[in-house]
Amino acid sequence: MAPSTEFPGNIFYALLFFAALAFFFYSVGVRFRLLARAQAVNRFTEPIKRAIGLVPFVLGNSRVARPYYWYSGLLHTLIFWGFIVLQVRTLNFLLNGVHEDASLQNLLGDVYTWLRPSMDAFNALVIVGVGMAAWQRFVWRPQRLTLNYDAWIILGLIAWLMVTDVMLNSGEIALERGGKDYTSFIAFGLANLWDRIGFSGTGLELFHVAFWYAHLVDFLVFLCYLPYSKHSHILTSVPNVAFRSLQPSGVLQPIGDFEKAESFGAGKLEQFNWKQLLDAYTCTECGRCTEACPASATGKVLSPKQVIVDIRHLMEEQIPPLAPWTKRPEQPTPLIDGVGFEPIWDCVTCGACMYECPVFIEHVPTIMDMRRYLVMEQANMPETAQATLMQLEQRGHPWRGAQLTRTTWIEELAAQSVEVPIFDGSQEYLYWVGCTGALQERNVKVTIALVRLLLEAGVNFGVLGAEEGCSGDPARRLGNEYLYQMQAQANIDTFKAKGVKKVIANCPHCFNIIKHEYPQLDGRFEVIHHTELLAQLMAEGKLQPQAGNGLKQKSITYHDPCYIARHNDLLEEPRQVVEATGAKLLEMGRCRRRTFCCGAGGAHMWVEENRGQRINHARTEEAAGTGADIIAVACPFCLQMFEEGVGSVAAAADREMQVLDVAELLEMSVALGQPAAEASTEPPIGESAT
């Protein structure tokens, strides 16, 4: 009984419907063209895995409705599921508009009837969801949200869609009673109300027609508005989730052939790949990325959300304007100008943004592509980044002014008659010491502690000594992909020549790059982080920590390094080691995959941090807030950052907090069970503080 099935309603309906549809497809099409112009990337591998992922990530709202965002998660789930369920009625409504008999009600029969109560329920629940969203935007106003009119338009359209739906249904029921109308319980109740108040006849018919068209127009306006709104995620989040990266989050993609590369990194929109541009149309500006971002939290310019939104704005700039008076710049704004120099350099590549993003936006690779462009195409970077790259090029390690060499610690141990085996292919493991572990005095202690533990446990390993080079992580994260590939290739060649199969790394950055990024250059090695290996050796009984040695009275908070926790899911092993020392383990608020960077990621160990609070100070404050005596770390950079932090942050300095690597803690506990010769080089905890 739709008003559009007879002349002239049918003409009106067809005009409205097809005009809106044409406009919608035009709007989508011009945007799709931008994606088509972008670089290729293969995101079609493992289709089954991709499809299965849609169940929790899209249907289940699992990344939107995380416990710590339960409020937004709940309101989103209500609206989202309302949309899914009410699609049935919408389709019914549109079919009904064409012909009285063409409807899902007729096609599905009882099934449709069963769905009616849930559809009415969702009419109400969606309105509840919209109300919650409005409350959040109007009253609560969390900082992460962009409070603009766009959201109000969308919320208004959704609420009105629900109201008109219920109203037109109530009119329909009141005008033409059917057998199971009570299943649409809200509309049915309203229809009864109309009866009771004597609302009938022409008035009721007009009421029905008015709401019928209001519903149709709202629906079509919503459809047409979508591509112009941040709510285009309704269209793009399914493909964005489906085409998500299936690799660990810390992995960057290589530049294939430098000779043929049209551009090193991205200086223009079309130098991104299509997925990166799809990301921009999928961002809903929920701001969870920025809320989690250590740079943003400490007053830097970077806001990962803004980077994605800026890219979207630059894309919109390239789309033909709708209104003739809309001004477009004559030359498109250069990408780097649109995003800004500082945000590109503020990023510590910790991946918190990507972990938080409900729709799998890949902020870090996007920022890194622009960093690559700045470094390799323009040589435009902060002075300290440039000095670090020069240092890496000239000296093969990032530690300018280091007074130690890669073999100093080996000689030191030899003087104590501890022989460090040199890798010759006969050993099971190569222990990859890393530049920091060899060249920085504080970190050498960790290297020595680990080597003592490995020897104690009888692990068959060797080191490269002077033949070790930089893993390439600092060069790669500073955007110099070329230098990275040279360094990585040299290491891969050394590994292959020496017959390396398994690698122990105690630097999470070396660990991540050798494990996940060397395979891109055909270097495939089994890599184990020292915390993993130590936990394994404990489980096998090869290392037997004695709870005691002064640690029993101590409390320890463990700081998860981004590159093993968030990027590589190594969460339990380091904690097992810490707990085995007998100390009490205290957790910081931001821990495990939600850890907060120490400030040194993305080669920021060597890039000056001259804006806002220092990230390591913010994190040290958090660590001090747990009341722990010791900060346990599992990364050489975290160690350096916290060592500086506990000296500078009053809350930590007053309590003389100590910073120790997990290996050092374990060595103290294991050495207790051994004769004095094997005792720790570290003074027992508690005494060293004086």
Add this chain to the structure above:
Amino acid sequence: MPHIICCVKQVLDPETPASQFKVDEAAKKVLPAPGIAPVPSQFDTIAVEAALRVRDAVGDTSITIVSMGPDSYRDVIKHCLAMGADEGVHINDPALYEADHWLTAQALAAAIKKLPPVDIIICGRQAVDWDMGVVGSTIAELLGLPCVTIAKDIRYANNKVTVERVLLDGFETVEAPIPCLITVSNELGEPRYPQLRQIMMAARKEVQVWKAGDLGLDSPSNRVVLEKLYVPQTKVETEFIDGDTPEEKAEKLALRLREAKLI
């Protein structure tokens, strides 16, 4: 089109850990530290930066790099080409490997004469290995050119250069006609980081190699005689001043310092 020549040198990495710096006193030679690669002398890359800045300001300028030393010096020339220089000349002759500043200046001056007419020669104020700081001015002397040393800024216009010099207590601005020779100091600024495309282009670029004979140096010989080469021994003695109170410690410290004639 203005032609600028920059003279560059490769040096032992000045950041070599002290423990790794060794000399062979008998042979009077510095022993290269194992695994530590030589680097471009910092002031010389600043000379290239200065040349590039002149080109950035006046446009269309050709920049030639001249360097004298063994095969490894090729890396320095390539680095300067990657920074943006146009041509490279490598004077590579075993007869010149042990050259003193005099012979070095002679060879470089001869190479400069052999190259197309030059407008500005830019050198680093000194090489960061021996720190003698005389090669630049000796080249100017040999070529009979005006020489402006320790520059922090070079402006080129109307066939003359305006140079800002660093003095102990400030700066001075001088003018010199071209051709001339200028030595630059670190106050000029950081040398630029090469763009990748230029690194790749530099890798493909031919570097001309000249021998002593090509420069008319038939029997090259040094004027400086190295008498002795050694690492000076420094001795550190530590003495702790005891006392019951900080005041007492301070008093004793002051007395001890006076005794040692330090205050």
